[in-house]
Amino acid sequence: MASKTLVTTTLAALALAAAMTGCKGSEPAATTTNASGEAVDVAGTIKAREANFKAIGKANKAAKSALEAGTPDFAAVSAAATSIQTDAGKIVDLFPKGSGKESGEKTQALPTIWEKPAEFKAAAEKLATAAGALKTAADAKDAKAATAAMGEIGGACKGCHDTFREKKQ
Numbered sequence: 001m002a003s004k005t006l007v008t009t010t011l012a013a014l015a016l017a018a019a020m021t022g023c024k025g026s027e028p029a030a031t032t033t034n035a036s037g038e039a040v041d042v043a044g045t046i047k048a049r050e051a052n053f054k055a056i057g058k059a060n061k062a063a064k065s066a067l068e069a070g071t072p073d074f075a076a077v078s079a080a081a082t083s084i085q086t087d088a089g090k091i092v093d094l095f096p097k098g099s100g101k102e103s104g105e106k107t108q109a110l111p112t113i114w115e116k117p118a119e120f121k122a123a124a125e126k127l128a129t130a131a132g133a134l135k136t137a138a139d140a141k142d143a144k145a146a147t148a149a150m151g152e153i154g155g156a157c158k159g160c161h162d163t164f165r166e167k168k169q
């Protein structure tokens with residue numbers, strides 16, 4: 001695991017640098033490498049994934065209210081579904097190794113993400129698939145199927161959070 005060694009070494013070096021300069025408050029930014037082996041800034045990556053989840057949450061709410069309107073706005077549901085599907089496809093890449101708590105950054109990402117990468121990927125795919133089903137249902141103006149797909153989406157959020165996200169205190 002060359003990349004892991006690199007990350008560990010980098011973190012150790014940064015910790016040493018921080019200790020030597022005795023700087024408090026302005027700790028050097030931890031870095032890790034992404035799937036392509038490029039260096040990425042951990043704090044920036046965590047920010048990006050939070051923004052991605054916020055966008056997913058916002059689209060989920062938009063889909064729900066458009067579907068529950070007196071006359072469902074299927075075009076709005078379809079657009080929200082596409083947005084969720086696209087953002088679900090970004091999840092896995094936003095969790096490069098080394099971007100968990102071991103980085104020293106504030107994150108609710110549990111180590112299970114990197115211990116069970118196939119399960120994490122499957123959990124993200126479950127959300128993308130459910131969003132695809134929502135889009136199909138919305139495009140067919142099928143409120144019943146859309147409601148069922150919304151349930152699947154909610155289950156996909158919860159399923160992943162239960163296993164891979166730390167509970168809020």
Ligand code: HEC
Nearest residue numbers: 050053056057060107108109123124127156157160164165
């Ligand atoms: C594949 C796993 C997975 C799926 C699917 C998933 N989440 Fe998350 N979510 C996470 C993890 C892990 C975090 C914690 C990220 C961190 O703190 O670095 C998180 C964090 C969040 C956050 C907090 C973002 C912040 O500002 O800190 C929100 C909101 C959220 N998810 C909403 C949702 C919603 C809504 C869905 C479903 C429509 C969803 N998530 C689906 C794994 C997932």
